[in-house]
Amino acid sequence: MSSQHSKIHEGQAFGCLPIPDNVQALVIDATVGPITAIHAPVAEGTPAKGTALFIPGFTGSKEDFYDIFALLPGLGWDVWAYSQRGQGDSVAPQGVQAYGRDQTATDALEIAGIITEASGCDGIHLLGHSFGGLVAQASVIKNPKPFRSLTLMSSGPHGWPGRKADLRERLLDSKGVDLWRLDNPDKADWPDSKLDVLQRFLRERSERTSTEQLLGAIDQLANVHDTTFEVKDTKLPVLVFHGEDDNWAWPQEWQHRMAKLIGARYEIIPDAAHCPNGENPVPTAALLDEFWSQH
Template sequence: MSTPRTLTLPDGVHPATLETDRGSFATLMAVPKYGTPLGTALLVPGWTGSKEDFTPLVDHLCRYGWRTVAVDQRGQYETPGPTERSAYTLEEFGADVVAMSKALGGYSQLVGHSFGGLVAREAVLTDPSVFSTITLLCTGPAAFTDEQKVQGLQMLAFGLDNLPIEQVYDLKLEHDSKVPGYVPPPDEIAAFLRKRFTSNNPAGLAEITRRLMDSEDKTDRLAKSGVRIQVAYGASDDGWPITVQADVAERLGIQAQIIPDAGHSPAIEQPAATARLLVDFFHDQTFID
């Protein structure tokens, strides 16, 4: 989860509903004011996150000339989701992202953050023809293996299965507040974080949590997709180990790119540097007749 620093949307960034043949998705969207957009950047958030995790990045990418769309995935925050657990497999999430790209005209520059990176990878494996590039941002090759992280995920999934989601959030907040170095956010941000978490479809969030414990490594398949790939992460990312993310890049035959002075949420912590890293990568694939 990323914690926004402000809830005020930059000028030109606005909420919009993206209609696809797999349903409607809540988005934050920005379109350049002048000229024809260079293309479309499609941003997919991670576990317990939302489109708001990308708000400053949406603004920066748009200023570089890209139509930029950050989404809530099925069951996340402001996008409704089914109640059936079977609706929250990686295959279903990936098919949604394919449908989003098609609805936006195809050839998207796809960016997946954290769990969203697993979804983005699945989307490319489902239909590589509708993506120009994929960026794996602060994401790993498969499920977490760290015992402490896995235990925390198991507890959360169990809670979501058996308790009201509001109670689960309160228990999570109580746990997080005891972590050394925890700094409570301002009241407005704290209220948003609670609203966002409790607006998730409980079955969907429980299954997303399980995907972080059972997802398989598909790096070798991604390498054969034909879609150009970028791996990037914050210099102090505390999600998947940095050595694991660097190994993914090596297996893909590319150099991992590190965002200085950022942790697991570079789109919020260093949006300008993250945008520059992305657009440099996008433009390598942009051909003008």
């Protein structure tokens, strides 16, 4: 189905992480250029419930969702994720100005439209992780019509002045050195054989990720504009959740307050922190299945 659509083509798995058997690597021809994606169709013999689109976070990529994509199709969900412009093996336009709020939201809306046309689905459940949650919020505010619901995983309502300013300075001073090497100078020149598979993947992804994308994302993360009531005005059903030990990107109190003001469902995943999709995927998949099934 997906590979036959004029704007969706078969792709190659990115990096050294093993791709789950049920997950397809794809390329989506977006206006900005080729955006890489993954797709896990509903498991054979399972009644189909709907379609969901996942947006990864800061320093992330579509591969962050491998673990949960191995589970959701067995619950009846047709799931898609993409690496945002400048992330991993997706197209990376030049200039920090190419990575603003409007550009990243426009990508999400365009990709949602392409998936809707390809799958014939009646609306998409949109999920954004961390920085991807900011992109998801901007997308539904710009146009809520393609979506059936919004899920914010470990994401908050706004940034604060100077957020990640030290990282921004390090990136500007790095002279092309990627973020993984900046964070792991003792391992910068290690051969692949000395790194485990996850560290090899993180290094390769960091090498391929645009520094300008990171700078643009930092600017979005530092934006103090609160979108809470704009999200509420979309009238979409909203789920806000994070891991019980998530103190990584937004204070948990902010996430809880945002949910209350929106009138959203709010949940905490046990035995997880900022990435419950990978840290504890079974209850995370169960929560998403329950929420999406209601809408």
